[in-house]
Amino acid sequence: MLVKLQSLPEENVLQVIELLFNSQVTGSQNREEIREFITGRYFDSGRYFLVNLQEDRVLATVGAVIAEAENKEIFVTAMSCSDGHEECIEPMTRQLLNDLTSFGNCSIKLGVRDGQKVPQGFPESLGFTRSYSLLRMIFAGSLPDTDAQKSVELCHLKPENLKHFVEVTNSSFAGTPNAASLDIDDATRLLNRDDMICGLFKHQNEIKGSFELKLVESVGWIDSIGILPQYRGKGLGKAFVAKLILKLNEGGFSKVKLSVISNNEKAYGLYKKMGFEVERCLSDWYVI
Structure with missing residues (x-):
């Protein structure tokens, strides 16, 4: 079941935060920073943040940063999933892209973190092409x-x-x-x-x-x-x-x-x- 973050009870929000905290690459964000990020203006208070919830367990997340939509840029990020549930990512992202059609002609950028498990052929299967990398120095x-x-x-x-x-x-x-x-x-x-x-x-x-x-x-x-x-x-x-x-x-x-x-x-x-x-x-x- 796909649910928007803004509709989740606190116990599920805590699961989302924990999933994102454990999957981050840099390890530089603490749990409170993650909460502020996903519930704040970047994802429109969680309206553009999808959660795959099965039997009260958070399996996967993906969100769209729409704070820069007025500058014609949207960022699909906060993509994460529990072990063995990477098949959730593509349909969730497809649904998210459908939700974003109301923004019109925006450039949509999607980030896949290093080592993240995603379905074969993703995200090219949704029409994306590789553009650049984010490097740590x-x-x-x-x-x-x-x-x-x-x-x-x-x-x-x-x-x-x-x-x-x-x-x-x-x-x-x-x-x-x-x-x-x-x-x-x-x-x-x-x-x-x-x-x-x-x-x-x-x-x-x-x-x-x-x-x-x-x-x-x-x-x-x-x-x-x-x-x-x-x-x-x-x-x-x-x-x-x-x-x-x-x-x-x-x-x-x-x-x-x-x-x-x-x-x-x-x-x-x-x-x-x-x-x-x-x-x-x-x-x-x-x-x-």
Whole structure:
């Protein structure tokens, strides 16, 4: 039986969270973060999140992030299933795609995480074609030259700059594959999290980008680096990345990791040049 997440009782929602928690590739999301993600605006409060429920047991999930539909992009994700129930994935996804027809002419992207069991021929059987991969990289180089980042100031996220942070982040990532826009509520949640350090890049007394860092045990994750369009192509990317690596190292995080889209050639090339190496393919993405 297919049920929308918004209709499930709490005991089944907890099963969904546990299934997603145990199937994640990075292990960087805790259960509360998963709850916020699947019940929030990204899936329209669970309206576009399907659950296969049999005899009160959650067998599989799949959802559509529709928060970017106004930008003509929808992401099919949160795909997971219990062992031996991968045959549930295709009919669930087919039903989800049918639910999405009301959005009209949107590009629909579907992610299959590394090692995930799916039916043979999926998702090509639904008309998707492979487009790119999401790669996890780890910093394996020497500490960056401190001179490159001396003129960069990190302005930490505060209640008084929340709006500016949202504006800069959204402008910096507009049109970027797999990028989701932020609103004030999202920024407020980031501000209140103990495991996140977020803020704005200031260079030559001007705000030129934004960043998000996530702290997971001994690993410092560079979750995002955004540069405003008018400041790109000026060598700031290297200085910004160097600043964040040094900040994480000074904070006691011996490992620095990030993820990047394989067809984002500029970012991928920059990270490789600075000493990052591909550690794992996190997921493959398909487009219809």
